[in-house]
Amino acid sequence: MSMFRVAKAEPTPTVIRRSVAPPSVRFQGISQTFGQDGPNPYQAIAKLHLEVSPGEFLAIVGPSGCGKSSLLRILAGLERPTGGEILVDGQPVRGVNAARVGFLFQQDALLPWRTVRDNIALGLRFSKEHNAARTTGMVSEWITKVGLSGFEDRYPAQLSGGMRKRVAIAQTLIADPDLLLMDEPFTALDAQSRHLMEEDLLALCGDGSKTILFVTHDLDEATALADRIAIMTASPFSTIKTVVDVGIPRPRDLLSVRDNPRFGEVTAYLWHQLYEEVRKVYGR
Amino acid sequence: MAADLTAQAGRRRAAPTHHRIPLVGLLRVGLLLVFLGAWEGATRLLWIDPFFYGAPSSIAANLLRQFTTGTIWKHLWTTIQEALLGLGAGFLVGVFFGWLAAERPLLGQLIEPIMALLNAIPRIVLAPLFILWFGFDMGSRVALAFVMVFVVIFFAVYTGIKEVDQVLVERIRVLGGGRRDVMRLVYIPSVAAWIFSSLRLAVGFAFTGALVAELMAGNRGLGYLMNLALNGQNADLMMATVFLIMTMIVGIFAIVGRIEAWATSWKRPG
Numbered sequence: 001m002s003m004f005r006v007a008k009a010e011p012t013p014t015v016i017r018r019s020v021a022p023p024s025v026r027f028q029g030i031s032q033t034f035g036q037d038g039p040n041p042y043q044a045i046a047k048l049h050l051e052v053s054p055g056e057f058l059a060i061v062g063p064s065g066c067g068k069s070s071l072l073r074i075l076a077g078l079e080r081p082t083g084g085e086i087l088v089d090g091q092p093v094r095g096v097n098a099a100r101v102g103f104l105f106q107q108d109a110l111l112p113w114r115t116v117r118d119n120i121a122l123g124l125r126f127s128k129e130h131n132a133a134r135t136t137g138m139v140s141e142w143i144t145k146v147g148l149s150g151f152e153d154r155y156p157a158q159l160s161g162g163m164r165k166r167v168a169i170a171q172t173l174i175a176d177p178d179l180l181l182m183d184e185p186f187t188a189l190d191a192q193s194r195h196l197m198e199e200d201l202l203a204l205c206g207d208g209s210k211t212i213l214f215v216t217h218d219l220d221e222a223t224a225l226a227d228r229i230a231i232m233t234a235s236p237f238s239t240i241k242t243v244v245d246v247g248i249p250r251p252r253d254l255l256s257v258r259d260n261p262r263f264g265e266v267t268a269y270l271w272h273q274l275y276e277e278v279r280k281v282y283g284r
Numbered sequence: 285m286a287a288d289l290t291a292q293a294g295r296r297r298a299a300p301t302h303h304r305i306p307l308v309g310l311l312r313v314g315l316l317l318v319f320l321g322a323w324e325g326a327t328r329l330l331w332i333d334p335f336f337y338g339a340p341s342s343i344a345a346n347l348l349r350q351f352t353t354g355t356i357w358k359h360l361w362t363t364i365q366e367a368l369l370g371l372g373a374g375f376l377v378g379v380f381f382g383w384l385a386a387e388r389p390l391l392g393q394l395i396e397p398i399m400a401l402l403n404a405i406p407r408i409v410l411a412p413l414f415i416l417w418f419g420f421d422m423g424s425r426v427a428l429a430f431v432m433v434f435v436v437i438f439f440a441v442y443t444g445i446k447e448v449d450q451v452l453v454e455r456i457r458v459l460g461g462g463r464r465d466v467m468r469l470v471y472i473p474s475v476a477a478w479i480f481s482s483l484r485l486a487v488g489f490a491f492t493g494a495l496v497a498e499l500m501a502g503n504r505g506l507g508y509l510m511n512l513a514l515n516g517q518n519a520d521l522m523m524a525t526v527f528l529i530m531t532m533i534v535g536i537f538a539i540v541g542r543i544e545a546w547a548t549s550w551k552r553p554g
Contacts, residue, residue: 103458
């Protein structure tokens with residue numbers, strides 16, 4: 001059973017399509033030092049370069065604490081780097097751009113005092129061209145799409161972890177962002193829910209209509225979903241160690257993708273690369 | 285799967301929990317009657333002295349008389365008025381300073397130890413001081429109720445703001461919300477939840493403050509009635525007043541409980 005009923009046609013003809021193509025992203029010498037003014041500054045990221053093509057699905061893996069999440073936060077405008085610049089379609093990132101960028105957190109981060117319906121509607125209500133009638137229609141549509149019909153008026157505390165995650169996904173995708181950032185979005189879920197979510201993510205966004213940056217520590221997940229995988233070195237002074245081309249054609253079927261000989265090659269290579277980094281951390 | 289869960293939720297809600305309540309309720313009422321009967325019997329048989337302990341029948345007669353002659357109303361109203369004024373003032377000032385202390389870290393660091401001290405001591409000991417300052421009338425009672433409540437609300441707001449989930453704040457920002465949206469959707473509901481969880485305590489404190497100040501000085505209010513009964517060695521009046529105060533507080537807590545349940549319904553699973 002798929003949790004998302006994905007229509008082949010454009011889901012909402014009422015939506016004003018603003019852009020032609022999803023954006024490219026360019027990390028240009030990004031550095032991030034925490035506690036810069038304090039007694040113990042810690043430079044997590046040092047002069048990192050990375051390029052993401054329009055419509056690409058890029059996974060980022062690395063030892064824990066290497067600054068993967070920071071990269072996404074900087075790109076989303078939540079953190080400012082201490083050095084370097086990020087360009088989205090050639091334009092430097094200046095603060096949050098909700099119209100274009102969707103960010104799915106590791107936590108579902110729903111407002112506990114708002115119903116499913118209100119939580120999903122948040123982003124649309126913040127937008128300048130908010131139209132109450134259209135919002136109501138789109139929210140109902142997305143509730144159906146993520147399989148939450150009948151739960152519209154529940155509060156987050158009354159939902160299972162998987163359901164909450166689906167609310168967060170609807171909340172993020174309803175504004176139709178063409179740059180999607182995901183920070184270990186499925187980590188907290190059980191293996192089955194996770195598999196379903198990954199399938200649906202591919203169905204919804206795996207067609208190149210969005211540029212996607214996906215942080216994970218699960219190498220199988222990265223290989224199954226992504227076009228390319230960036231491996232980060234251990235922190236401090238972490239940077240991109242190497243970028244791997246997955247080279248498995250789309251559309252992919254998550255059940256059979258593991259039978260592709262490329263899958264084994266890629267994950268083995270990733271393991272090898274990452275193992276070196278992890279050893280550095282423990283070798284110290 | 286959706287249908288499945290709905291069915292489950294339906295079954296849970298239909299569980300016959302309310303069938304047990306009448307039995308427990310009956311037993312409770314029965315226990316109360318046995319207690320009152322034993323009390324009444326013991327005073328009739330002079331096993332205990334009705335001069336010191338009163339008797340349920342004479343206490344009830346005393347209460348009835350106070351209500352039929354109407355003398356009780358001005359005392360009841362005085363106490364409620366003082367407690368509510370203290371509660372209102374304590375709430376407003378507590379919210380204001382709690383907010384200020386959380387918003388201005390330097391000020392917070394200055395105020396916090398004072399408030400912690402006020403929180404640690406039994407503030408009721410300030411009663412004589414307030415009577416000295418504000419006289420034998422409403423002023424001192426409201427002041428005591430106020431100081432009892434103020435500290436509670438201050439800490440509810442101060443901790444409430446400091447404990448706001450920053451992930452939610454970032455979530456709102458990422459979805460395109462501005463400062464006002466963060467305030468309206470995250471800060472105010474978070475702080476309200478903290479206030480509601482200490483509302484019962486605050487209401488109880490407001491009445492404690494008003495009653496204790498009345499007990500010490502003045503000529504109005506339920507606390508004054510207690511004092512009058514003590515001076516007149518009138519056990520019936522004393523018991524009647526205690527009963528009245530307890531009934532009043534139970535009633536008020538029931539109302540507060542309703543408000544709290546309504547305001548925090550989002551917390552309840554299922």
